[in-house]
Amino acid sequence: MSIKLYDEALVEKIKKWVKDPNLAILKPDESTRLLQMKADIGDDKPIQLPFIAISRDKEIKILNTQKQPKTFSGYILQASKKTTMTINVVPIELAYQIDIYTRKMEEADEFIRNFVFNFINLPKLKIGLPYNNVWVEHESNLWIEDSIVDNSDITEHLFADQFYRFSIRLYVDDAYLFSIPSKETPTIELIDLAVEDRETKDIVEDTVIYKK
Numbered sequence: 001m002s003i004k005l006y007d008e009a010l011v012e013k014i015k016k017w018v019k020d021p022n023l024a025i026l027k028p029d030e031s032t033r034l035l036q037m038k039a040d041i042g043d044d045k046p047i048q049l050p051f052i053a054i055s056r057d058k059e060i061k062i063l064n065t066q067k068q069p070k071t072f073s074g075y076i077l078q079a080s081k082k083t084t085m086t087i088n089v090v091p092i093e094l095a096y097q098i099d100i101y102t103r104k105m106e107e108a109d110e111f112i113r114n115f116v117f118n119f120i121n122l123p124k125l126k127i128g129l130p131y132n133n134v135w136v137e138h139e140s141n142l143w144i145e146d147s148i149v150d151n152s153d154i155t156e157h158l159f160a161d162q163f164y165r166f167s168i169r170l171y172v173d174d175a176y177l178f179s180i181p182s183k184e185t186p187t188i189e190l191i192d193l194a195v196e197d198r199e200t201k202d203i204v205e206d207t208v209i210y211k212k
Helices: 003-017 028-034 105-121
Strands: 024-026 051-056 075-079 083-102 124-131 134-141 143-150 164-179 182-184 188-196 203-211
Touching: 003 024, 003 051, 003 083, 003 105, 003 124, 003 164, 028 051, 083 105, 105 143, 105 164, 124 164, 134 164
Parallel strands: 024 051
Antiparallel strands: 051 083, 075 083, 083 164, 083 182, 124 134, 143 164, 188 203
8 A cells, every 4th residue: 555665764764863773663563562562571572761663643544535647547657569557646644653762851852852853854755666566766745743742641551660751743745555557558550541532433542540
């Protein structure tokens, strides 16, 4: 569905901003499991602070549900005598939340400051589409919402001691679901027609184009 590509692109973007190689960054599929984890029970490894958890809203908005040329006969990527490959799209909106867990308030403040500036100044989110042996790149934009939420008082049993948690909300309003079908290229044949003039009875040869 292409959605996972946006998740991975966001994770990679944040990794480039984090200087500490030991800092854990949980992807959206890993963050879902975070709510079920208890560090002192089962086979789960203890969770070390600080870490960052990225989650995606379960609701994915389809921005236009009507049939359009771009949904069934979009941009032609490749064309040969045998096949034609097009890229079709359906516009969607994705929403994310970044939760920053730290032991100290100073750490949380530094992460928040860093991320706010970076998301505002560097909003591009680039994904690659590896379909049908074709690599297509697409750029979308990340928009940061105007509120930072301090969730430090939430009830969670992941840690025995005090910790801080701040949340940043983001959304991508120019994302797409992509389809890259490959179809047989229509052939064009030339057919010679013999046309008779009604008055002179002469045969006039003419050529027309016939699509097959």
